[in-house]
Amino acid sequence: MKGSRAEEKIMSGCAISGILNRKGNRFSGEExxxxxxxxxxxxxGLGGGFAAYGIYPEFKEQYAxxxxxxxxxxxxxxxxxxxxxxxxxxxxxxxxxxxDKVSNxxxxxxxxxxxxxxxxxxxxxxxxxxxxxxxxxxxxxxxxAFVVSSGKNMxxxxxxxxxxxxxxxxxxxxxxxxxxxxxxxxxTNTPGWWGGAHPFTLLDWSIVHNGExxxxxxxxxxxxxxxxxxxxxxxxxxxxxxxxxxxxxxxxSLESAVKAVAAPLWSQIERMEPKExxxxxxxxxxxGNALLNGPFSIxxxxxxxxxxxxxxxxxxxxxxxxxxxRTYVASEESAIxxxxxxxxxxxxxRGGEPVIGLLEGRRGV
Amino acid sequence: MAVIDAxxxxxxxxxQRIKELLARGEREITLNNINGQRYIGDGxxxxxxxxxxxxxxxxxxxxxxxxxxxxxxxGQDGIxxxxxxxxxxxxxxxxxxxxxSMRGGEVYVKGDVGYRVGIHMKGYxxxxxxxxxxxxxxxxxxxxxxxxxxxxxxxxxxxxxxxVGNYVGAGxxxxxxxxxxxxxxxxxxxEVKISGLDEDDRKELKGYxxxxxxxxDYDLEEVLNAEFCKLAPCSARPYGNLYAY
Numbered sequence: 232m233k234g235s236r237a238e239e240k241i242m243s244g245c246a247i248s249g250i251l252n253r254k255g256n257r258f259s260g261e262e263x264x265x266x267x268x269x270x271x272x273x274x275x276g277l278g279g280g281f282a283a284y285g286i287y288p289e290f291k292e293q294y295a296x297x298x299x300x301x302x303x304x305x306x307x308x309x310x311x312x313x314x315x316x317x318x319x320x321x322x323x324x325x326x327x328x329x330x331d332k333v334s335n336x337x338x339x340x341x342x343x344x345x346x347x348x349x350x351x352x353x354x355x356x357x358x359x360x361x362x363x364x365x366x367x368x369x370x371x372x373x374x375x376a377f378v379v380s381s382g383k384n385m386x387x388x389x390x391x392x393x394x395x396x397x398x399x400x401x402x403x404x405x406x407x408x409x410x411x412x413x414x415x416x417x418x419t420n421t422p423g424w425w426g427g428a429h430p431f432t433l434l435d436w437s438i439v440h441n442g443e444x445x446x447x448x449x450x451x452x453x454x455x456x457x458x459x460x461x462x463x464x465x466x467x468x469x470x471x472x473x474x475x476x477x478x479x480x481x482x483x484s485l486e487s488a489v490k491a492v493a494a495p496l497w498s499q500i501e502r503m504e505p506k507e508x509x510x511x512x513x514x515x516x517x518x519g520n521a522l523l524n525g526p527f528s529i530x531x532x533x534x535x536x537x538x539x540x541x542x543x544x545x546x547x548x549x550x551x552x553x554x555x556x557r558t559y560v561a562s563e564e565s566a567i568x569x570x571x572x573x574x575x576x577x578x579x580x581r582g583g584e585p586v587i588g589l590l591e592g593r594r595g596v
Numbered sequence: 597m598a599v600i601d602a603x604x605x606x607x608x609x610x611x612q613r614i615k616e617l618l619a620r621g622e623r624e625i626t627l628n629n630i631n632g633q634r635y636i637g638d639g640x641x642x643x644x645x646x647x648x649x650x651x652x653x654x655x656x657x658x659x660x661x662x663x664x665x666x667x668x669x670x671g672q673d674g675i676x677x678x679x680x681x682x683x684x685x686x687x688x689x690x691x692x693x694x695x696x697s698m699r700g701g702e703v704y705v706k707g708d709v710g711y712r713v714g715i716h717m718k719g720y721x722x723x724x725x726x727x728x729x730x731x732x733x734x735x736x737x738x739x740x741x742x743x744x745x746x747x748x749x750x751x752x753x754x755x756x757x758x759x760v761g762n763y764v765g766a767g768x769x770x771x772x773x774x775x776x777x778x779x780x781x782x783x784x785x786x787e788v789k790i791s792g793l794d795e796d797d798r799k800e801l802k803g804y805x806x807x808x809x810x811x812x813d814y815d816l817e818e819v820l821n822a823e824f825c826k827l828a829p830c831s832a833r834p835y836g837n838l839y840a841y
C-alpha cells in the first residue's frame with residue numbers, strides 16, 4: 232500500500248471544489264488547481280483528482296475511456312477485451328510529467344472508442360448501458376485494471392498525492408473544460424491508492440465527496456440488484472452508481488434523486504403540504520435503500536452541469552458563489568475567493584438543499 | 597501599528613510572525629490580503645488587536661483569551677472554539693460551529709451564521725460568553741447550551757427566510773437565547789421553554805445590544821422595538837435520571 236504514515240498528527244478532512252462556466256466557455260485547469268491547492272491542509276497527500284468536462288471536442292462522439300493498469304499484462308488483457316467490444320479510434324498514453332511528490336504511478340492510458348456495432352446489436356443494449364456494463368466487467372474481473380472514467384468529451388485525472396501535485400503531474404494546464412471539479416483526499420476508512428482517489432465515475436457522472444457514507448452496506452447491496460459492482464474499496468463509488476441508477480436508468484429528475492439520497496426527515500415530511508408529502512413519501516418508500524446516511528458534501532459532475540449537496544443535517548461544509556458567467560462550489564469560501572476575489576453572490580446552502588448549476592439552455596440532466 | 601501583507605503566506609509562517617510581533621510589544625496588527633489561512637489569533641492571551649482584511653480560514657481565534665479581532669470580510673468554520681475572553685467583531689457572515697464550547701468573551705456577527713452555532717456554550721459566575729448575530733442561523737443553534745447568552749436578530753432578511761433552523765437549543769440546560777421574532781414549537785428541542793420577555797429580560801437585552809448596535813451603526817431603539825422570544829431550559833439537569841438505575 233503506497234503512502235507512508237505522517238510523522239505528526241494531521242488535522243484535516245477532505246476538500247472539494249468545482250467551477251462551471253454556464254455559457255459553456257472553456258478554461259484551463261490552472262484555476263481549479265489554485266482553488267483546491269488553497270485547501271491543501273484539508274487533505275494529507277493520499278489522494279487528489281480532477282474531473283474535466285468539454286476537454287475532448289475532437290473526439291466528442293467517442294467514449295473517452297481512461298484506464299489505470301498495474302502492469303503490462305493487465306493492459307494486454309484489457310486491450311484484447313476493448314478491441315473485441317469497441318471500435319477504438321485512438322489509444323494512447325495520457326501525457327504526464329515528472330513530479331517529485333508523485334511516485335509509483337500505474338500505467339495510465341486512454342482510448343477514444345465507440346461500441347462495436349455487431350456486439351452492440353447482439354447485446355440488445357443502448358450504447359450507454361453497453362459501456363456501463365463493460366466498465367463493471369473490467370473493474371470486477373480484470374486483475375490490476377481500473378476504469379478511471381468512461382464518459383464522452385470528459386475525463387478524470389487522479390492519483391495518490393496532493394491535488395495540486397496531481398494536477399501538475401497530468402499537465403492539466405493544457406486542457407480546457409467548461410466544468411472542472413476537484414478533490415483533495417484524507418482517507419479515513421479505506422486505503423489511499425490510485426484507483427481510490429476521487430472523482431469516481433461512470434459514463435458522464437463523476438462524484439467528489441467529503442465525508443463518509445455509513446449506509447454503504449445497504450446502498451451497495453441495493454445497487455448489486457441492478458448489476459452494479461462496487462470494487463473500488465470506498466463508499467464514494469456507491470454514490471456515483473446511485474445517481475446513474477436513478478437519473479439514467481430510472482429517468483428521475485435531479486430534484487427527485489436528491490430527495491432519495493438526502494431524504495427529508497419524517498418529522499419534516501409530517502409538516503408538508505399533502506401533494507409534496509405524497510411525492511416525498513413515495514420517493515422515500517421506493518428509494519429507501521438509496522438514502523445516504525452519514526456526513527457528506529458532494530459535487531456530482533455531468534455533461535450539462537453539476538449538483539452540489541450536503542447531508543440533511545449538514546455535517547460537512549459547502550459554499551457556493553456566482554459571478555457573471557460562472558458558478559463556484561467549494562468546501563471553503565477562501566478556495567473560491569482565491570480564483571474569484573469578488574463574486575457577485577456568496578451563500579451556503581442548507582443541509583439537504585441541492586445547488587444545481589446548469590449550462591445555459593439546459594433544463595435538467 | 598504593524599501591517600502584514602498575507603498574500604500567499606502560509607498559515608504557520610503568518611501566525612509565527614503575529615506571535616513575534618506581539619512578543620515584541622506590538623498592540624495592533626493589520627493583516628491584509630488574508631485568504632484561507634487557518635488558526636489566526638489562536639490562543640492569544642495578550643490585550644492586543646488584530647484587524648483582518650479578507651477571508652480568514654478555519655478555527656479563527658480558538659482558545660482566545662483577551663485579544664480583540666476585527667474581521668472585515670466573511671469568516672469560515674470553527675471561529676471562537678473554546679474562547680475564554682476577548683472580543684471578535686465580524687463585518688460579514690460566518691460558517692458552521694461558531695463559538696463551540698465558548699466559555700467567555702464576546703462575538704458580534706453582522707451577517708448570517710451557519711449550523712451548530714454556540715453548541716456546548718457554557719457559563720460560570722461572571723464568565724458568561726455572548727454571541728450576537730445580526731442575520732439568520734442554521735440548525736442546532738445553541739445545541740447542548742449550558743450557559744452564556746445568544747441573541748439572534750434576523751435583520752434585513754428575505755421574507756421567505758426563516759430566522760433560525762430546527763433543533764434550536766436541543767439538549768439545552770443553561771443560558772438564554774433571545775430571538776427577534778417567533779419560533780415554532782417544532783423548531784426547538786424538547787428541553788426548551790419558549791416565553792416572552794419580562795422587564796428584567798428587556799433590560800438585559802438592551803444592555804447586550806447597545807454595544808452591538810454601536811459597532812454596526814444600528815439604531816438601538818429600532819432593533820429593540822420588535823417582538824422577541826426567549827428560549828431557556830426547562831431543567832438544569834434534563835438527563836439527570838438517564839443513567840440512574
